[in-house]
Amino acid sequence: MDSPSSAAIETSGLVKVFGGTRAVDGVDLRVPAGMVYGLLGPNGAGKTTTIRMLATLLRPDSGTARVFGHDVVREPDAVRSRVSLTGQFASVDENLTGAENLVLLARLLGHSWGRSRSRAAELLEAFGLTEAANRQTRTFSGGMRRRLDIAASIVVTPDLVFLDEPTTGLDPRSRNQVWEIVRALVAAGTTVLLTTQYLDEADQLADRIAVVDHGKVIAEGTSGELKSSVGSGAVHVRLADAARRPDAEQVLAKTLDAAVHLESDPVALSARVSDPERVAHALVELSRTGIAVTDFSLSQPSLDEVFLALTGRPAENTDTAATEEAA
Structure with missing residues (x-):
């Protein structure tokens, strides 16, 4: 039996090539058991190909991968005896009932x-589908089908459950x-490897996140660690007098050494900051020059800002690598 601290997944130099494209290009991962681990990245980043290799559906071209050893x-x-995979599209038979x-x-x-009947009844009740149990799956909504x-x-x-862009x-x-279902799975002891291109989903669910781009892991850590890695975030200031903006x-x-953004609110300004100590200095300077501040806040960067800082483009970029989609 695996200890709680053991690794559910370990990969080293994992590579998959389609034609001339390295869909997965040397991925190193260590996923501890008993958590939600997120693979975050745009379509075509290599997330699905990585999962398919881990689930034994694709053979790696080089590197190694172990699932529970x-x-x-x-x-x-x-490996197959210990894992389950839910892909991007519902795999249930539409002509059968739930x-x-x-x-x-x-x-x-x-x-x-x-x-079999009792287990089906248990799951239908747990997933809120009892009333739809005897309806053909073709009549289900998208959310019902995903559940x-x-x-x-x-x-x-x-x-271990692989959830490939489940929402x-x-x-x-x-x-x-779906998020509540994922949390319940982990609470019951299952490890979840989640791929997503939704930043809020990774923020909500994942205990640790690997940011994947062009087949490589370009950053890894908790949500907080990733946010901290790109700076202290943004300072937001509201003034008492719009004329002093x-x-x-x-x-x-001058004091923050950063570009200042004028918000739509005529008394509000904001700026990205890399050194939180500069913020205190800036507030002192505002006071010294007679500019009254009614409110200010210093916020962490969002995962949107993290991804933009790491890749140079927003995560909602959905340029798709045809090779991965065909995999």
């Missing part, structure tokens, strides 16, 4: 008819429902 190339059956989908999977996984898809992946509770295309309410802009630009 089992090599994905030499011991694929041992209950029939789950019973079918339970039977294929070796449960008796009685146990059923995740339920199908844990008919037999796995040690793509879902409305905010359905996304929140031009003067305040000059003072802030």
